[in-house]
Amino acid sequence: MKAAVLSTLAAMALATPVAAQDHANHVAAQPVAKVKATGVVKGVDAKTNTITVAHDPIAALGWPAMTMSFKVASPSLLKGLKAGDRVRFDLRAQQITAIRRG
Ligand SMILES: [Cu+2]
Numbered sequence: 001m002k003a004a005v006l007s008t009l010a011a012m013a014l015a016t017p018v019a020a021q022d023h024a025n026h027v028a029a030q031p032v033a034k035v036k037a038t039g040v041v042k043g044v045d046a047k048t049n050t051i052t053v054a055h056d057p058i059a060a061l062g063w064p065a066m067t068m069s070f071k072v073a074s075p076s077l078l079k080g081l082k083a084g085d086r087v088r089f090d091l092r093a094q095q096i097t098a099i100r101r102g
Contacts, residue, residue: 032093035060041085042067044078051078051096053087061091072096 039055054067070091074079077099081087089099 015023029073033060035091035094036088037091038086038088041081041083041087043083044081046075046078049075049078051081051099053089058091070094070096 006074017061035058037055037058039053041051042054043052045051049072050069051072052067052069055063057065070089071094073092075094077096081099081101086100087099088102090097
């Protein structure tokens with residue numbers, strides 16, 4: 001009986017590293033997943049391809065509302081945007097891949 005319990009524990013111990021690795025892969029995959037967000041433009045800098053946004057809370061990332069700068073995937077994304085615009089945008093690895101007013 002005792003031997004059976006020990007072998008079960010040994011099997012669990014052996015299985016743990018595999019499970020932990022799967023979880024690590026899952027966590028690592030999250031930052032590159034596309035996340036939708038909203039906010040208000042505070043500034044646009046075409047020279048550095050960045051836009052500063054006072055974004056609303058982003059539940060998918062566990063972020064509270066804050067003002068921060070984001071890189072945009074393409075300079076063309078900044079066209080027509082100015083401070084004060086309310087925007088909806090997509091984030092991938094903390095870079096804006098799509099953005100529109102509204
Ligand atoms: Cu932020």
